[in-house]
Amino acid sequence: MTTMTQLKQRSLLGLKDLSKEEIEAILDRAAYWEQHSSKVHNVMQGKFAANMFFENSTRTRFSFEVAEKRLGAEVLNFSAAVSSVQKGESIYDTVRTLESMGIDVGIIRLKPIGVLAELATKIQVPLINAGDGNNEHPTQALLDLYTMRKHFGNLNGLTVSIIGDVLHSRVARSNLWALRKFGAKVQFCSPGNLKAPELDVPYVTMDEALKADVVMMLRVQLERHESGMLNSAEAYREQFGLTVERASKLGEHAIIMHPAPINRGVEIDDELVEHPQSRIFPQMANGVPIRMAVIERALS
Known part of the structure; x- marks a missing residue:
């Protein structure tokens, strides 16, 4: 199995092309994490997760961050408003820069449609769609x-x-x-x-x-x-x-x-x-175990 095929299987770019069985597996794994009373687990210890938000977000970004920290991952938060994107750096160059620094997974939210799918063909770490334009929010x-x-x-x-x-x-x-x-x-x-x-x-x-x-x-x-x-x-x-x-x-x-x-x-x-x-509000709470399952899938 090629590296790009493996990355595609671990990434989550959308649900349109994801099978029912794959979706069900994520829901079942989220149920597993929800049942665990312990807030922090070390299953992702030593892994680096980068939250790259090129569009404003509160709930989604914090939900991902809580999920990452509950899994024991090291979390890097990127905000376009205080980054070199304001100086004209492209989205690709920003993501590529973080990849070169050794991140293990990238969570990305951006406005332009189609950019995320293109990034996924060039970046050598799994990517998770945190919302791209009016395309998908898996x-x-x-x-x-x-x-x-x-x-x-x-x-x-x-x-x-x-x-x-x-x-x-x-x-x-x-x-x-x-x-x-x-x-x-x-x-x-x-x-x-x-x-x-x-x-x-x-x-x-x-x-x-x-x-x-x-x-x-x-x-x-x-x-x-x-x-x-x-x-x-x-x-x-x-x-x-x-x-x-x-x-x-x-x-x-x-x-x-x-x-x-x-x-x-x-x-x-x-x-x-x-x-x-x-x-x-239960929806918001359910976002944490769901994102734990998605991040675990990306890093496993």
Whole structure:
């Protein structure tokens, strides 16, 4: 087996081309790590993990860092805002520089689509996608699947409504690719100018979306309001927000999800964030064992 083939198998660039069996193995390993009460393990002692974020992040970056430290890895945090990228250094040169210094795995978030896939053909360490443009966000979808599986026991047959700005959402895409492999039905609900016509997914009304087993609200990218793609935050809430009134129509078994960060009072009312049917904060907690499993897979 060639080195590049091995790297590809250990890297996690997306879920579209990952098999159901591979995804299931990651979910099972995450369950293993979640059951361990000890916070720190030395399975990755002596390994160096570099978090390379060329785009702002709070939850994903901290979640990866906690996962790395729980595995006993040495952690290097890179921020584009205080790096030579500001002096004109290319993303490739930055990643290549860290590789030459001896990192064992790179976790990367960036805006341009396609750059990560190209990097993976040139860099000799496994790479993990922490979000690239509106392409994929695989670890977010994995923790979403893990959250659903914990609640329902099985993903097969679930109906999942993803509501909001699908056009610019990497979360929607990764969830779509993964959920379909497990026999779940995915449907979108979105303003007309924020749909993704290239994705073969049915769009439903808000009333129909609320009948699902899982109602996943996407973050409203308020900068779209400045560019004219959204009329206003208030108008969005009225038409596509999960209000208290709308939430009262959810089935008793249904759960509310959100990848965060949350715009309270826009895509979801404040009172619903920690509602008994909400799994928003458990989602965040589940991100740590999921990322432990993904990092372990990359370094094993």
